[in-house]
Amino acid sequence: MRADAAASRDYAGRLRRHQPRPPILRNVLAAFLVGGLICVVGQAVLGWFMSGGMTPKDAAAPTAAVMVIAGALLTGLGLYDELARFAGMGSALPITGFANSIVAPALEAKREGYVLGVGAQLFTIAGPVIVYGVLAALAAAALRYGLVGP
């Protein structure tokens, strides 16, 4: 049996009364706290590289690398998903979350080998981010070019 549109709407409405609300305030606070903390760590790493005489621009790349390695390591140790359960977007948005989104499928796909597994599935989560990130950058650059020229 398949409910028609009206019955389906009615049922979804009744169901909503039994559904717990997502704790938005708690989630936002946790995301702010953890996301902010990750950024503070990143800032400290950047400062450490700059104290060795690097310019902020030069220090950015090794800082990103350190954060990616840290995210990958925490994923491998099985800790990053536990952190994400609490922090949500706070741990997903920084570059450590990007590392997690690549290392997690890699860990799992290793059983299917390095080509059909790791190679093919490495970007199952990060792939769309990269594709639409590049597209968005292209659109932004085109807009800027149209508005203020090269």
Add this chain to the structure above:
Amino acid sequence: MTGTAVRERPAAGTTESGRVPAPRRVGRYTMALPSRPPVAAVATVSGPMEGRGPLGHGIDHVHQDRTLGQPSWELAESRLLVDAAQRCCRKAGLELDQVDVLLAGDLLNQIISSSFAARDLDLPYVGLFGACSTFALAVGLAAVLVDGGYAATALAAVSSHHDSAERQFRYPVEFGAQRPPTAQWTATGAAAVLVGGPARKARVRITHVTLGRVVDMGIKDPYNMGGAMAWVAADTIRRHFQDTGRDFGDYDLVATGDLAAVGHPMAAELLREAGYEPGDRFADCGLLLYDRRRQDVHAGGSGCACSGIVFGAGFYPDLYEGRLRRLLLVSTGSLHNKMTWEQGQSIPTVAHAVAFEHAGEEASP
């Protein structure tokens, strides 16, 4: 069919409409089993998290290593099923080759946990898929085969594994994602029920099996499966009551499979509307498997093993001892996969019911 000259002889008892009544059928959805097949043994195994839950002490073996020493989650799940099947036979005092048929199912693509397990168990095998409803489906069909005299002993077994299910239905296990409060936790474990065997010793018998229909209420959210399945659970229970003339008063407990915190109160509400008052005789395995205050499982448990473990570790001992005289177990299943969800399809759902009875009076010491 066209052009076939084969004419069937009208069977005895053919009604005017031409429909042949099945003598063991009660109503539209229910099969009554006159021989009341006995349950010879039940065995359950689980992962560590289920072991720490309220029913942990009743689980036959809690595997502390979620991989069971296997190279993949899929093989780990298959080992769980083999383990439960072997333990079940051992408890019944039977060798595997004394079992006439294995009916098994799980959640993975092409039910590979079951089929790989059947490769090791080396029995005549029927693979079943009813998503999380598979436990009641397998036990019910095992009872039907025994009742019909087609098997002296039939082994029903199911498995599910949190990590293999996450991987197939959601995200890689280590990926950091926050789940909504309506989400459920797929149980890691397996349950096996041996139906048949020496009837003299039987203290638990199966009396009715109600096979449910597939209902799609238009819910599309795979993080709210309990909600999607609530309607069909209430439907199967209502059909069972109509077919058998029973209601909640005739059962000590009616337990749904994995409706959890959202679906279970919804199903209760639907049954109340249909004129059946559940009172305190209505439970849900998804709410019994874990301690939701201590264990972070959101709305509750799910998976084929959820109703299997709760039945084996919780209900069966009570049925055996007579603390429960009659139980209706209603396993519920969401019949979707990741692809249909990505394509925007709603979730078809199903529920199957099996009625168990304590038969202590006939038991000889």
